[in-house]
Amino acid sequence: MFETLKNLLVEELQLDPDEITMEAELTGDLGINSIELADLVLQCEDNFGIEIEDDDIHKFITIGDVVRYLEEKQG
Numbered sequence: 001m002f003e004t005l006k007n008l009l010v011e012e013l014q015l016d017p018d019e020i021t022m023e024a025e026l027t028g029d030l031g032i033n034s035i036e037l038a039d040l041v042l043q044c045e046d047n048f049g050i051e052i053e054d055d056d057i058h059k060f061i062t063i064g065d066v067v068r069y070l071e072e073k074q075g
Contacts, residue, residue: 001074002067008043022064030063040066048074 006020026032041052050073060066
């Protein structure tokens with residue numbers, strides 16, 4: 001799950017793969033803005049075949065938060 005998300009971030013947002021860790025903060029460390037976050041949510045929904053609730057997006061602080069959420073939804 002982490003590797004797939006990492007690949008999405010590298011491909012879609014041209015982020016440095018070395019900066020993408022489970023502890024990396026989406027906005028603080030990676031500089032992802034609200035539009036990029038919305039795009040990431042859509043990409044995750046398409047790639048993982050899930051629906052991410054709007055109310056859940058504010059819980060995404062770190063990459064680890066997103067990975068755990070995706071694993072839970074696919075569980």
